[in-house]
Amino acid sequence: MIDLRQLRYFQAVAEDLHFGRAAARLAIAQPALSRQIQQIERELGTPLLRRTQRRVELLPAGALLLERSRSIQQELARTVADVRRTGAGELGKLTLGFIHSSTYGLLPSVIRRFRQLYPGIELELHELPITTQHAALMRGTIDLGLLRVQAVPAELEQVPVLADPFVLAVPARHPLAGRERVRLKQVAGEPFVLFNQAEAPLLHDRVQALCEQAGFQPHVVQRATQLHTMVGLVGGGLGVAVVPASARNLHPKQVRFLQIADKAEPLQIALAWRRAHETPAIRSFRKVTQDVAAALTP
Structure with missing residues (x-):
């Protein structure tokens, strides 16, 4: 079987149609080059060149080998470049899980910046709740998760990237609406819109604990799961709500x-991945996310 070095030798002779010039270009002796071409012809079982005292001509088999050898060299060069880009985190595919609330600020900015910097990485997105992301990461069905910080399985690594403090959402005509800062006890007796514990346990438990810390149990008139639903219900005058500041x-x-x-304590948005499986593409996405989050932090 002929190798890449022999293909390079043949290509030089086929392009120059002169053994002397080809040997000089390759920096080898002319007799050694002639022996290499003969060895290729023996290996392939057919002559590739017609040699006379005055000239060298390509035979049809030689013309085909020249065409294919150029394609092989070009494909090899592309492969080497792609392998290096993949190793540098510039090429490949990345499957990302994300929570819905991240689409209100952080995620769109990250995606826009990531695609500008790494157009060679295909980004596949899946909206998933936090615990579902944990399971998907451990199964390997997603590579990276954008989620809120909470306890993760030992198999996962988690790094906070952005703080998301709690704020009080009130209807625009609420008596406190003109204030910039309030204490929760000032709304202790009011109707509350609260996160559904079954579907948003982290947010439910944190808000419940904040109210208890302020000395009251919230009077819950409606429960919801998605942040935009919570805000819409508050806007409709149904009650007040404690929500992440990203709702703004x-x-x-x-x-x-x-x-x-x-x-x-503010909520923390984090990136999570399987321990010992931080690929170059994951590192690139993590770097972009941290840079974007830093720019969004007041």
Whole structure:
């Protein structure tokens, strides 16, 4: 079987149609080059060149080998370049799970920037709840998860990228709507819209704990799962709600968002992946996400 070195030798002779010039280009002795061409012809079982004292001509078999050898060299060059780009995190495919609320601010900016910097990486997106992302990461059906920080299985790595503090959402005509900052006890007796515990346990439990810390049990009149639903219900006058500050990016006309004076640890948006499976593409996405998150942090 002929190898790439022999193909390179043949290509030089076939292009120059002169053994002397081809040997000089390859920096080898002319007799050695002639022996290599003869060995190729013996290996293939057919002559490739017609040699006379005055000239060298390509035979049909030689013309075909020249055409194919050029294609092989070009494909090899592309392969080497693609392998290097893949190793550098510039080429490949990345499957990302994300929570719905990340689409209000962080995720669109990250995707836009990532596609500008890494057009060679195909990005496949799947909207998934947090616990579903954990399971998908462990199965390997997604490579990376954009989610809120909570306890993860030991097989997963998790890195916070953006803080998302809690704010109080009130109807635009609420008596407190003109304030910038309030304490939760100021709405202790009011109707609350609260996250559904079964479908949004992290948010439900954190808001419930904040209210208890402020000295009251929220009077829940409606439960919801999605952030835009919560904000819409508040805008409709159904009650007040404690929500992540990223809800501001929805820009609802009938809702005001007030800072909460009570001590409250912010939610954290994080990236998660399988431990020991951080690929170059994951590292590239992580770097872009951290840079975008830093730019979004006040």
